[in-house]
Amino acid sequence: MTDRLENMALVMPGLLLLGLAFILPVLQMLVLSVSGPDGFTLEHFTRFLSDSYYLGILWRTVRLSALITLITALIGFPLAYIMAKSGPRLRLWLTLIVILPLMTSVVIRTFGWIVLLGRSGMIPSMLRDLGLVGRSFSIIQTESAIVIGMVQVLLPFMTLSVLGVVMSIDGRLEEAARTMGCSFMKTIRTVVLPLSLPGIVAGGLLVFTLSASSFVTPSLLGGSRIQVLAGSIYNAVTQTLEWEFAAAQAVILFVGVALVLVPYLSVAGRRNG
Numbered sequence: 001m002t003d004r005l006e007n008m009a010l011v012m013p014g015l016l017l018l019g020l021a022f023i024l025p026v027l028q029m030l031v032l033s034v035s036g037p038d039g040f041t042l043e044h045f046t047r048f049l050s051d052s053y054y055l056g057i058l059w060r061t062v063r064l065s066a067l068i069t070l071i072t073a074l075i076g077f078p079l080a081y082i083m084a085k086s087g088p089r090l091r092l093w094l095t096l097i098v099i100l101p102l103m104t105s106v107v108i109r110t111f112g113w114i115v116l117l118g119r120s121g122m123i124p125s126m127l128r129d130l131g132l133v134g135r136s137f138s139i140i141q142t143e144s145a146i147v148i149g150m151v152q153v154l155l156p157f158m159t160l161s162v163l164g165v166v167m168s169i170d171g172r173l174e175e176a177a178r179t180m181g182c183s184f185m186k187t188i189r190t191v192v193l194p195l196s197l198p199g200i201v202a203g204g205l206l207v208f209t210l211s212a213s214s215f216v217t218p219s220l221l222g223g224s225r226i227q228v229l230a231g232s233i234y235n236a237v238t239q240t241l242e243w244e245f246a247a248a249q250a251v252i253l254f255v256g257v258a259l260v261l262v263p264y265l266s267v268a269g270r271r272n273g
Contacts, residue, residue, distance in 0.1 A: 026254075033247035044248035054232065054249075061229040062256060064143060065212040068150045069158075072207050073200055075151070076158035080199075081192065083159075084166040095163075098156050106153060110220045113149045114140060117221070141223035149221045150211050157210065158203035165199030166192065205261060212257050229253045 034040055048054045083094045101109060116123050119138040127133045139145050169192060177187040215230040222228070227235075229249060236246035 029247045029250055032244055033251045035244055044245045045252070047245065048248060048252060057227050057229055057232050058252065058256060060143070060226070061212055061253070062260065064146060064150075064218075064228065065208050066260075068147055068154065068211045069204050069208045071147065071151050072155050072158040073204060076155055076203060077162050077193075077196065077200060079155075080159050080162035080166050080196075081188070083163055084169075095160075098159050101152065102156055106216050107220075109153065110149055110217045113145065113152070113221060117145050117148070140221065141225060143222065143226060145221040146218045146226065146228075149217045150214060153214075153217055154207045154210055157206040158200075161203030161206065162196055162199040165196050169195050208260070209257055212253065 033044060034042065036043055079094075079098070083091050083098075086094060115121055117139040118124070119136070119140070121140075124133065124137050124139060128135060128137060139148070173191050173195075174187050177191045178184075182190065213230055214228075215234055218226070218228045219231050219234075222231075230253070233246045233249045233253070236242045236249065
């Protein structure tokens with residue numbers, strides 16, 4: 001009984017902070033989303049779900065988030081494996097390189113991509129000089145620009161999540177697979193990748209949720225023409241002053257992310273305990 005009370009005393013400050021900083025605002029948002037002049041109403045949800053424009057924004061948000069998660073996994077897993085197999089000194093420098101972008105403001109990084117991807121930027125100019133694109137080609141204010149910028153922003157979360165798991169894998173398992181005749185790629189596919197799946201799942205959850213709720217990078221790289229749900233919520237709050245509709249969009253974003261993540265967690269949980 002005493003141990004239980006001590007554990008509760010240790011947990012209570014964290015639970016109180018979680019309740020004040022997360023649960024209470026979410027509950028207020030839920031109440032606001034169903035509030036109207038005459039009390040309870042689902043008008044804001046009906047407006048969103050019956051308008052093809054907002055449904056398109058929701059689909060774009062989920063689609064781009066899934067694509068960003070896939071690309072970060074394809075890049076982050078090999079990078080994490082190389083870091084895990086490197087010596088301590090090289091691993092330290094690689095880790096610093098990976099986390100260095102996190103030490104810079106996301107606004108500054110995004111403006112850097114605007115300079116690189118704009119019509120007169122280095123990347124479009126290089127492609128034009130090679131004759132691969134037309135003179136009016138520009139990557140900025142496209143979905144491709146959003147994906148490029150978000151992958152660069154979120155890659156450290158995937159890489160570091162996978163790195164911690166890969167470093168805990170016993171190297172003798174790979175040696176045994178190679179001794180039994182497996183090639184390097186088959187060893188990666190049959191031994192390392194399945195054992196790394198918990199880290200990939202954790203990194204995928206972080207990347208997907210952060211990209212789905214991201215506002216700054218999609219707004220600056222995609223512009224007003226390519227809206228994501230976070231940008232639509234921002235416009236409803238600051239421009240049209242429709243706070244109830246903005247709360248309804250936030251609830252839909254929350255539920256949409258949950259509907260994607262729950263099966264993801266369920267499958268990963270069954271496969272990895």
